Amino acid sequence: MKSLKIGLFVLVFNLSGYFSTAYAQCAMCRATVENNISNGETSIGAGLNMGILYLLIMPYLAAMVIGFLWYRNAKKRKGKFVFYGDKF
Numbered sequence: 001m002k003s004l005k006i007g008l009f010v011l012v013f014n015l016s017g018y019f020s021t022a023y024a025q026c027a028m029c030r031a032t033v034e035n036n037i038s039n040g041e042t043s044i045g046a047g048l049n050m051g052i053l054y055l056l057i058m059p060y061l062a063a064m065v066i067g068f069l070w071y072r073n074a075k076k077r078k079g080k081f082v083f084y085g086d087k088f
Contacts, residue, residue, distance in 0.1 A: 026052075029048050029052070032044070032048070033048060
């Protein structure tokens with residue numbers, strides 16, 4: 001269990017460094033940014049990048065929350081069953 005916690009911590013720590021430097025745009029977003037830059041607006045690019053990262057993180061965050069709740073519920077159910085003095 002301790003090695004699982006350490007492995008999970010290392011994974012989250014490594015991935016957190018990538019999100020701060022990862023900027024990706026789809027073709028439509030890139031065209032919008034280029035069009036706005038040619039018109040003199042430079043602030044929309046940062047907003048699009050943050051929006052893309054937000055959309056990237058949300059499914060993983062939801063899966064982690066559901067997995068944690070499932071694990072906690074399974075652990076509680078496992079502790080309730082007693083068979084001749086032994087816990088299962």
